[in-house]
Amino acid sequence: MSSNNHIRQYKHLTQIIFFDLEFYVPVKDRESERKDLRANPFQEGHFLMGGTFTKKNPLLPDKKLNTIDFWIWRYHDNETVLLEAIVTYLENVWNEIKEKPDQTDLIIAGIGVSRADLGYLYSKSLQHNTRSQDHLFSIFYQLRIIELESMAVPFFSNKNGLLYPKTTGQLLDLFNINRERKSGTEVWGAYDGRDFKSIEERNSNEVTDMIQIYDRMVASIHSQNASIRFSSDVYSKLMSLVKKDKDKNYIKHRYTHNKDSHVLKAGVGISERYKLFKIMKTAKFLK
CATH class of the missing domain: 3.30.420.10 (Ribonuclease H-like superfamily/Ribonuclease H)
Structure with missing residues (x-):
């Protein structure tokens, strides 16, 4: 007002x-x-x-x-x-x-x-x-x-x-x-x-x-802005921060390795992106 x-x-x-x-x-x-x-x-x-x-x-x-x-x-x-x-x-x-x-x-x-x-x-x-x-x-x-x-x-x-x-x-x-x-x-x-x-x-x-x-x-x-593509170094850092094996596997199954980067696979849906975001947030990878 x-x-x-x-x-x-x-x-x-x-x-x-x-x-x-x-x-x-x-x-x-x-x-x-x-x-x-x-x-x-x-x-x-x-x-x-x-x-x-x-x-x-x-x-x-x-x-x-x-x-x-x-x-x-x-x-x-x-x-x-x-x-x-x-x-x-x-x-x-x-x-x-x-x-x-x-x-x-x-x-x-x-x-x-x-x-x-x-x-x-x-x-x-x-x-x-x-x-x-x-x-x-x-x-x-x-x-x-x-x-x-x-x-x-x-x-x-x-x-x-x-x-x-x-x-x-x-x-x-x-x-x-x-x-x-x-x-x-x-x-x-x-x-x-x-x-x-x-x-x-x-x-x-x-x-x-x-x-x-x-x-x-x-x-x-946030997840769309933060998790579409990672360099290999950044991806390695992310995986080192994630503590639970099931969370690491969840990430691995949704990213594909492409030369020197890791790219989010096509077809990953909204709910999956949301879960990725939560995992990264919990790991304190994202602020």
């Missing part, structure tokens, strides 16, 4: 909030010929159930996570009070950011966060008059957005020339995250049955998965 042209990223202030929301859709609006977003903040009977927010300082060495969740059943089924709590939380994080006027803006990240969660939250906050219109716009639309479903596009082949956002299932498969993916529509029935625990657990798991996708995306980018 700064007009300063010289933006900096202070380690203790640079923050990403990973979050995911759950919306309630009444029975009459659940059927649709298209698999599109059926939740609509302006339709009668639709409301925000809540969500999970996890704050991460990516530039700090310990990368400690701070998680908080908000659910309408904890606020006496009052959507206005729920929204007040979420807006206050975001205001508090923004205030931390504004400790330094040249600190980069608050970052949010998620899957579909730009086309669903952010707009829904903003619209509902307006309807319930949680803050003035200009203040709400400032809170929500000066955020920097990391949209994982779009950022992952270059990791896929996209052979037909169409750059199209990826599904959660595609992201979980790509980054080798073992999580059974159920339909998001199940939360409506769970709410009808007052099974709040399953909604909270599902939502929390989704945010955990987002963070893993982000971390593995970052690691994959």
Whole structure:
């Protein structure tokens, strides 16, 4: 929220909030010929159930996570009070950011966060008059957005020339995250049955998965830059630093010796690159 042209990223202030929301859709609006977003903040009977927010300082060495969740059943089924709590939380994080006027803006990240969660939250906050219109716009639309479903596009082949956002299932498969993916529509029935625990657990798991996708995306980018080709001397140094035989064999099977260098084999996938990166990181070969 700064007009300063010289933006900096202070380690203790640079923050990403990973979050995911759950919306309630009444029975009459659940059927649709298209698999599109059926939740609509302006339709009668639709409301925000809540969500999970996890704050991460990516530039700090310990990368400690701070998680908080908000659910309408904890606020006496009052959507206005729920929204007040979420807006206050975001205001508090923004205030931390504004400790330094040249600190980069608050970052949010998620899957579909730009086309669903952010707009829904903003619209509902307006309807319930949680803050003035200009203040709400400032809170929500000066955020920097990391949209994982779009950022992952270059990791896929996209052979037909169409750059199209990826599904959660595609992201979980790509980054080798073992999580059974159920339909998001199940939360409506769970709410009808007052099974709040399953909604909270599902939502929390989704945010955990987002963070893993982000971390593995970052690691994959690093691994592509760091491990495509090594000179023989550097390769020997790497192997001397790696302690476990299984890790050494993993590296050997993915590199080919070419004259005076070792080159990553064609066809080594994202998950394999990620594991290579982790091995090299553990061996303190990479900083």
